[in-house]
Structures are given as C-alpha cells and as structure tokens.
Amino acid sequence: MRTPVSYLGRRLSPYVRVAMVVVLSALAVFTAVRIHSWNTFGERSRVMTLVNPWNPVSETGYTAKLTEVEDGYQMDRVCADALRRMLTDCRAAGRNALIADAYRSVDDQLVLHDAEVQRLVDGGMTPEAAEWQVSKVIAAAGRSEHEMGLAVDIVDADNPVTDETQAETPTSQWLRENAWRYGFILRYPPDAEEITGYSWHPWHYRYVGEDAAGNIQALGITLEEYLSLFYSDEAQVVYDKG
Ligand SMILES: [Zn+2]
Incomplete structure (x- = not known):
C-alpha cells in the first residue's frame, strides 16, 4: 500500500507536490551555485x-x-x-x-580622454556636449x-x-x-x-x-x-x- 504524501496530516494534491519539488529543486540549484561561487573565490577575488x-x-x-x-x-x-x-x-x-x-596609466587615460573631447570641440561641439558624448565611450581618468x-x-x-x-x-x-x-x-x-x-x-x-x-x-x-x-x-x- 502506498503511503500518501501529506503535510500536517493532510494529503497534498499532485499540483502542490509538483510545485514543492520545483521550488525545492530551484533552491538546491541556487544554493549549490552560491556555495560553489564562495568556495571558488572565498572573499571577493581581486x-x-x-x-x-x-x-x-x-x-x-x-x-x-x-x-x-x-x-x-x-x-x-x-x-x-x-x-x-x-x-x-x-x-x-x-x-x-x-x-x-x-x-x-591614469595619465595615459587623461590624455586619451581629453584628446577625444578636444577633437569633438574642434569639430564645432560645445565642451559640455563633447564631454557628455565622450563619457559614453571613454572612461574619465581614474575610472x-x-x-x-x-x-x-x-x-x-x-x-x-x-x-x-x-x-x-x-x-x-x-x-x-x-x-x-x-x-x-x-x-x-x-x-x-x-x-x-x-x-x-x-x-x-x-x-x-x-x-x-x-x-x-x-x-x-x-x-x-x-x-x-x-x-x-x-x-x-x-x-x-x-
Ligand atoms: Zn577598452
């Protein structure tokens, strides 16, 4: 005779059982990935x-x-x-x-960034607009x-x-x-x-x-x-x- 799956004495419908299996499986995978990640890097890796x-x-x-x-x-x-x-x-x-x-180096980055801003300004753009446009492509020095x-x-x-x-x-x-x-x-x-x-x-x-x-x-x-x-x-x- 099969033992009915129950929770607090109540029989669970097949839908609830399937839902529980899905949720527990997802939780297991999430936990495994997280533990693997921590084991691999320990403290956040450099x-x-x-x-x-x-x-x-x-x-x-x-x-x-x-x-x-x-x-x-x-x-x-x-x-x-x-x-x-x-x-x-x-x-x-x-x-x-x-x-x-x-x-x-930070200096290399500064030169690269400013040269591109200057190129756009020379092309007729305002310094503010040039800065904004360059910021989408080239990082500011230090960043x-x-x-x-x-x-x-x-x-x-x-x-x-x-x-x-x-x-x-x-x-x-x-x-x-x-x-x-x-x-x-x-x-x-x-x-x-x-x-x-x-x-x-x-x-x-x-x-x-x-x-x-x-x-x-x-x-x-x-x-x-x-x-x-x-x-x-x-x-x-x-x-x-x-
Ligand atoms: Zn790059």
Missing part, C-alpha cells in the same frame, strides 16, 4: 574588482602588477598568460587578432579598467578600429564565442549602457577569471549584474552610486 563611472580605481585599492604580453602592451600578471593563450588560439583558428590597447591591467582592447588587423564595425570581424566573432574559456568577458555588451555606463564596445575584454566568465557568458549578464547576484556588498556599491 580579479572581480569593479571599476565603472561610479567606482573609481582609487577606491578599490587595486594596484596593477604589470608584465608585457606582446608589442610593448602590458597586463596584470594575473591574466597575462590567459591573454597570451587566447590570442594564440584565436590566431590558430585563422583570425587576425591584434591588441589595440591594454594597460593604461578605467585599463588602469588595473585587467582590460584589453582587441581588434581584427583587417579592420583595426574601435567602433561597432569591429563586431562584424572574424576576430570579434571568435572572441565573443570563446573569450570566456580564458576568463575574459565582453565587458560592454549592446543595450547595457544603463548598467555598465558605456555603449557597446565589441573590442573591450575584461578578465574576471574562468569561473565568473563562464557564468556571466551562460547567464548573458553584465559584471555589475553578476556582482549584485553573488556579492551583496558589491550590489550595495553599485546601487548606491549608480
């Missing part, structure tokens, strides 16, 4: 440091430990090998991958991930420009499919400007480690959203300043 228009590098305490990757371009030691492997495999797959920029040595701009040598046409290149397509395997994410995806602070940058990749990159790719979310899901302190920072 490579998960959030820098965006509302979180300057100076507030993170992050100091880049630099090493050259190629052609004089430097990255933090924590991700230099991963970037070398990614470029090697991308080129082995027949793509013409080229580093357009990697680590930048760029490039200053941590965790971000790299990669273009296709056959179309070596940092604009949206980069997305059509074979290099960009290979990176969008494979970068996560090396711990890199497409940091500024399309239609996420409200969250990341920047328009679509199909050339800008950020190192976050393989576990986080795999999760972010699978979930199709931004670094800001990933941090707010798994690290409540960081979520506070995002929402307070955003």
